Amino acid sequence: MASPTIKLNSGYEMPLVGFGLWKVTNETCADQVYNAIKTGYRLFDGACDYGNEKEAGQGVARAIKEGIVKRSELFIVSKLWNSFHDAEHVEPITRKQLADWGLEYFDLFIMHFPISLKYVDPKVRYPPGFTYDGKTVVPGKASIQETWQALEKVVDAGLARSIGISNFRAVLIIDLLRYARIRPATLQIEHHPYLTQPQLIKYAQGEGIAVTAYSSFGPPSFVDAGMDSAKGVPSLFEHDAVVEVAHRHNKNPSQVLLRWATQRGVAVIPKSNNQNRLAQNLHVNDFDLSQEDLDKISSLNKDLRFNDPPSYGVNIPIFA
Template identity: 45%
Template sequence: MSDTLTLAGGGKLPMVGLGTWKIDTAILPDLIVAAVAAGYRHFDCACDYGNEKEVGAGIRQAIDQGLCRREDLWITSKLWNTYHRPEHIRAAAERSLKDLQLDYFDLYHIHFPIALEFVPFEKRYPPEWFFDPDAAEPKMHPIAVSQAETWGALQALKTAGMARHLGVCNFNVALIREITAATSQRPDVLQVELHPYLSQERLLRFCKQAGIAVTAYSPLGAPSYVPLGMAAEDEDLLAEQTIRTIAEAHGKSPGQISLRWNVQRGAAVIPKTSRVERLAENIALFDFELSESEMTSIGQLNRDRRFNDPAQFGEAAFNTFFPIYD
């Protein structure tokens, strides 16, 4: 099995990358260097993570140390919700490129199908979810900008050489059809939450049929969400006996089994870790194969359990009920 996905436009997306959400800025540059040394070439970033400067510092160190060349790397970033108006897109992309110390993205996504009121860079960056955090009752401020309008304007980044591939995150099938019909431009990649508790089989089938590559975020399930109150302690995918039994049979960790399950389904994965010793484990997914019965058993763990759902966290954390998957 190949360790890359070939995109419709010809690019080679590494099947395993390092997610950078919620990684402490103090350790991130050294972690990026360690990841490159361990074999990682795919790094998933975003304006909203608030750490692109540190990712950029790590990339620069890795290149300067001769561990890789820029052209060896696949760097993904994302357009935040407050920059969906066409007139703000280029400036948002330029800011991320500056922080990452890059001339171009390998892949640039729309982060959420959520358009919020613009917050100037000099006022707050990253702007996060509240329009005015100091208001008496701070809330998200949605604006009337369609996803098709944003997607159409995003194409200029590719024309300008700022992004080699364009994609979308957290979109459903209806939205993908809508933006494609409106612009005649199909996303190269869809990034969504995918793990055995949220298998999304029909979405994967649609993307395969449409020639859209898929990247799975949160491929290990709940760990990143428990500290945020978005998942319970007992929602530990890696404690599932099914996964632990399969892991023991292969001499692998439960995490490797969960990651291999997605990779074997044809989805790239971007597990997050802050531990250098875990980097090698998460990328070692291509020296074994799950049987058809093992794949089926893991798939049967599906609960349709989505941890990253604005309908839940928007109301709880940002005083705004904002469903996007209903």
Template identity: 45%
Template sequence: MIETIPQVGFGLWKVPGEDCERVVLEAIRAGYRHFDCAADYGNEQAVGAAFAKAFADGLVRREDLWITSKLWNTFHAPEHVELACRKSLSDLQCDYLDLYLVHFPIALAFVPIETRYPPEWLHDPDAAEPRMKPARVPLHRTWAAMEDLRHAGLTRQIGVCNYNTGLLHDLMRYAEIAPSVLQIEAHPYLTQEKLVRLAGDYGLHVTAFSPLGALSYVELDMAGAGDSVLTEPVVTAAAQAHGKTPAQVVLRWAIQRGTSIIPKTTKPERMRENLAIEDFALSEEEMAAISALDADRRFNDPGVFTEAAFNTFHPIYD
């Protein structure tokens, strides 16, 4: 049984369902043991099929994996939290999760699983003017239902994603079971030093999603080709000095500052490359130079994409 979250996990966001089973099996063969899933990714059934095959073929046992999933926005009401968790468990063909996270601090109106799954952001995509539909569900009620999942043994740990410092302070005032993990966007262009430090002070481990920055967002028109941290001189210089790729340097920077990471790729050679970051260390000067690239550049910002894609202005960061 894995007791602590692995430093390097495998992200399943934007992995197509038809390719997902192959990709997950390749990742397991490459050595990944943490898989970061979510209902909203729309591929948990394919991921579950890969897990089932891996178990049946003796590649790994369930206890060899750390499996994370996330509560989607439309299931925040207490009576829907267990429903959502059990749906993910069924799709992933698992009896329990290692970690279940609140995906966003955004409560949306419930959409029954039979109506549309995953529900995504729009309440009624067929409406004349489709929009998000907020729900009157405070986060403390959602968290209490997450704690119930722990009590029921459906997940070993619970946590949150995309919280800011204010929400984290608030959560720690009412939580009876403290969150164990905070998952946030973090990379050299968005170091989030204060939030990472605060999480550490509260005893939360931080997982960084999009650890390579813009790469996941160019195809979504949420970043430009010129936004890549991999071409920064301090990164390429460190790569040359250590005989590593720029991507390996950026991933090493992330784990060396104490966060775990969940890079995503569908290419086996990149899977192996992303794991091969334990045999070198960046100097204090290199770490500081890469951290100095911070520009508060957030690529995954609901305050931007919800208005552009879903006709609803819904910021969660100032």
């Protein structure tokens, strides 16, 4: 079953449900992507930082070679890492990432964080992560305006069809929209019932920027990543409110968590290393929650953010 799509302000259609590639291991990534395409996924959310773009590309190439899908039916997302924000590094790194995927263009290329870090030569270390030398976080000098304008040139060069932003608060978007020649097509944010951010979503959608939720299930991804921020936080899969709604609709709690977003026009990109869960996560748009159900789930909000750089030792408090 194909996912419904959202029309972006760039004119392209983006699937409402995609497959997230963070922490998909190098050993399993090619098969996971290939199997996800066979299962019906068309959007893949990758990034330099995930360190698996070559393998993801191998999965895509296999599916195209076998005639399961055409390139034009896929929606491939990648992200510009913080170490490549200086204008002169944006296009070269985009070309490297495209070469890793084996693609000629990205459907969407996103500024991963509003953080510029000192350049790390990919020949020295790739992906570089948050540190300059494996130990120290060294800020870079690029402004968001410089980086955004370089991303606009990536679109001009035909390397990306749409460009977007991630981990931006509203105030940064308000500023960016003053100078953007090409408006961001999407905003990717942490969004789950413990962190609902209704004003940010309303503002972005009101400006014609599609919102994509990451980490829709809340804690488990960050527990997998060994982050302290998620330790001991009650699972949303077992939360009474979510379980009650799921039972009533004869769905799994995971499907209710994803539908809670997609029904409000928020795209989702769940990650799973498990074939059954991966299939379940795609089939979330064939039922509707009542307004009461949506409100009940939204009321679980605690403004609890797991992906906050200071919580993992990067002292750049972008959400302060």
